[in-house]
Amino acid sequence: xxxxxxxxxxxxxxxxxxxxxxxxxxxxxxxxxxxxxxxxxxxxxxxxxxxxxxxxxxxxxxxxxxxxxxxxxxxxxxxxxxxxxxxxxxxxxxxxxxxxxxxxxxxxxxxxxxxxxxxxxxxxxxxxxxxxxxxxxxxxxxxxxxxxxxxxxxxxxxxxxxxxxxxxxxxxxxxxxxxxxxxxxxxxxxxxxxxxxxxxxxxxxxxxxxxxxxxxxxxxxxxxxxxxxxxxxxxxxxxxxxxxxxxxxxxxxxxxxxxxxxxxxxxxxxxxxxxxxxxxxxxxxxxxxxxxxxxxxxxxxxxxxxxxxxxxxxxxxxxxxxxxxxxxxxx
Amino acid sequence: xxxxxxxxxxxxxxxxxxxxxxxxxxxxxxxxxxxxxxxxxxxxxxxxxxxxxxxxxxxxxxxxxxxxxxxxxxxxxxxxxxxxxxxxxxx
Numbered sequence: 001x002x003x004x005x006x007x008x009x010x011x012x013x014x015x016x017x018x019x020x021x022x023x024x025x026x027x028x029x030x031x032x033x034x035x036x037x038x039x040x041x042x043x044x045x046x047x048x049x050x051x052x053x054x055x056x057x058x059x060x061x062x063x064x065x066x067x068x069x070x071x072x073x074x075x076x077x078x079x080x081x082x083x084x085x086x087x088x089x090x091x092x093x094x095x096x097x098x099x100x101x102x103x104x105x106x107x108x109x110x111x112x113x114x115x116x117x118x119x120x121x122x123x124x125x126x127x128x129x130x131x132x133x134x135x136x137x138x139x140x141x142x143x144x145x146x147x148x149x150x151x152x153x154x155x156x157x158x159x160x161x162x163x164x165x166x167x168x169x170x171x172x173x174x175x176x177x178x179x180x181x182x183x184x185x186x187x188x189x190x191x192x193x194x195x196x197x198x199x200x201x202x203x204x205x206x207x208x209x210x211x212x213x214x215x216x217x218x219x220x221x222x223x224x225x226x227x228x229x230x231x232x233x234x235x236x237x238x239x240x241x242x243x244x245x246x247x248x249x250x251x252x253x254x255x256x257x258x259x260x261x262x263x264x265x266x267x268x269x270x271x272x273x274x275x276x277x278x279x280x281x282x283x284x285x286x287x288x289x290x291x292x293x294x295x296x297x298x299x300x301x302x303x304x305x306x307x308x309x310x311x312x313x314x315x316x317x318x319x320x321x322x323x324x325x326x327x328x329x330x331x
Numbered sequence: 332x333x334x335x336x337x338x339x340x341x342x343x344x345x346x347x348x349x350x351x352x353x354x355x356x357x358x359x360x361x362x363x364x365x366x367x368x369x370x371x372x373x374x375x376x377x378x379x380x381x382x383x384x385x386x387x388x389x390x391x392x393x394x395x396x397x398x399x400x401x402x403x404x405x406x407x408x409x410x411x412x413x414x415x416x417x418x419x420x421x422x
Contacts, residue, residue, distance in 0.1 A: 021361045204392065204416040205362055207380040215363040222359055223411040227384060231394075231410050233401025237387040245380075250387040293404060303359040 006318040006326075008034035015314035020303045024218030024319045031320060032165050035078055035172070045071070045082070048133045052111055056086060059105045063088035065139075068146035070189050073153045075167050077175060081127075081136035085143050094124055094141035102126060102139070112137075148272055149190060156197050162213030162220060166196045169221060169324060176325035177291050185284030187266075194268050194278070198239050198246035199224050218319075222299050229292030234285060240269035298323050349407050356408050384412055392416075 012030045017023040037045070053065040069083030070076035086093055086102070093102075096119045103126050106112035112128035126139045140146070157163055170192050174180035182188040187195075203220070205211045213220060238251045251260065251267050256275035266285045270276035282288065302319050341348050344355045384393030385401050394406065394413035409415070 019361050021359050022363070024359075202380065202382055203411060204413070205411075208417060210364050211362050212365055219360055219362060226410050227412065230404045231384055231402055231406055231412070233385045233387070233393075236401045237384060247389070248382040248384065248387045300356075300359055304354050307358045308353060 006321040008326075009316070009318050009321075013316065015306075015317060016311060020307050020319075021216070021218040021222075023306075024221065024299070024303070025216065026218075027318065027320050028165055028169055028217045028221060031172075031324070031326070032168050035168065035326070037078070044133050045135065048130050048135055048137075049082070049084070052084070052106070052130070052137070055106060055109050055111055056102070059102060060086075060088060060093065062090045063093060066147055068150040072150045073157065075153075075157075075164065075171070075189065075193070077168070077172055081138055083146065084137060084139045085146055086139060086141050087144065088142070091142060096124070098141070099124055099126055103128070145272060152271055153190070153193055156193070160197060160200055160213075162200060162217055163193070163196055165214075165217050166200070166221060166224060167193055169320070170196060170224070172324045172326060173295060174288070174291070176327075179284065179288050179291055182281040185282060185287075187279070187282050187288055191266070191268055191279045191282060194239055194246070195228060196224065198248075199227055201246045202248075222296060222303075225292045225296035225299065229289055229294070229296045232289075234266060234289065235263045238267035238269060240274070241271050295323050347408065360411070 008031045009027065012026070014023045014026040017026065049065070049067060056063055056065050063086050066072075066085050066087065067082060068085060070080060071082045092098070099117050099119050103112065103115050103117050106126075106128065107115060111130060113131045114127075114129045116127040118125050118127065123140050123143070125141075127136070128139075129136055171180060171189065174187055174192070178184070179186040180188070180192070200206055200213060200220070203223070205216075206213060236251055237248050238254050238257075240247050240249055240254075251257065254267065254269070257267060257277050257280075262283070264285065266279040266282050266288075267277050268279040270278045299319065302322070306314055306317060306319065339348070340351045342350050342352045342355045344352050344357050347355070350356075381392060382389050383391050383396050385396040386398040392412040392414055394409055400406070
């Protein structure tokens with residue numbers, strides 16, 4: 001009888017919750033626990049990284065490998081790739097010859113298949129699949145900004161309860177609609193984190209310390225979609241930070257992004273470089289806003305529907321299921 | 332006389348005339364508050380924590396902005412970002 005389309009609800013029935021937003025809060029926690037990696041998966045990932053690091057040091061003794069991006073902040077979905085960077089004391093490892101020599105070194109040691117060398121991009125990378133773990137890995141060279149961003153995000157996660165849960169739900173939501181890839185105009189991981197971080201730190205009930213975000217994830221998720229799907233002034237407002245706290249400010253006062261070619265666009269100031277708009281690649285903000293508004297409608301309609309249903313009809317139902325469309329393999 | 336005469340709706344939960352009680356936002360916009368005795372209530376809100384989603388200025392919430400609405404999606408029932416979503420002593 002139980003609905004196996006939504007595996008995170010198995011043995012986690014909350015249909016008797018009095019408040020529908022509490023039911024949603026519990027379901028969010030169940031989903032986050034469900035997609036979080038097992039100890040075994042974490043060990044395989046760490047093993048894979050250290051094997052590649054050893055192989056790298058064999059080739060270039062002055063170099064080291066660091067993980068950044070979603071894997072280093074624990075904000076990844078199952079099957080997402082690992083972002084690494086090679087930094088070296090002597091420098092210069094980003095040259096084209098070096099990309100190819102690392103690629104063939106990894107191949108020779110049976111550490112890489114399906115290798116792709118993207119040498120001409122703004123950020124040259126090697127993409128490959130590690131054959132034992134089947135994990136997809138991207139390696140870039142001689143960059144530190146990703147490592148700094150990851151450090152900042154870990155700080156944010158430490159002092160913003162609820163950030164991790166909401167980011168994972170929003171990521172999964174955008175992933176299911178193919179709106180999370182910057183190469184196709186979608187929202188990148190760092191932009192998603194900035195939107196959720198700023199939403200949480202500006203919420204009227206949170207700034208007054210009236211609520212604990214962790215107990216209110218359900219209503220907060222709906223209100224996140226309400227803000228960025230219906231109300232946010234994308235034409236006029238930019239996100240930034242001041243003394244480490246998120247702020248809004250008028251786009252017109254941000255000289256680095258003038259003249260603005262497309263007024264209906266998201267503008268998020270890079271916390272590490274105030275002239276950099278980290279969401280400038282997200283040109284498909286129209287579809288992203290529409291999707292957020294659609295999520296708001298789906299969630300609130302589902303709440304109204306289940307609120308007036310009998311307990312018998314509520315049994316085994318999911319609130320999130322149709323919104324996040326998780327179709328991963330059973331875990 | 333038109334047989335499909337517009338019927339006046341009023342929500343019996345929040346007295347709004349914009350929705351029926353089956354679709355009242357109070358059904359989902361419910362918060363679990365921190366216990367009163369554990370709550371460290373700030374007496375005055377730090378001005379720098381309030382920002383407007385509509386014009387980007389500080390000191391007021393987006394729902395309460397006097398500027399022309401930037402988003403073309405209507406906001407009939409009000410959102411989370413309004414002064415009326417603050418506890419009464421802070422309004």
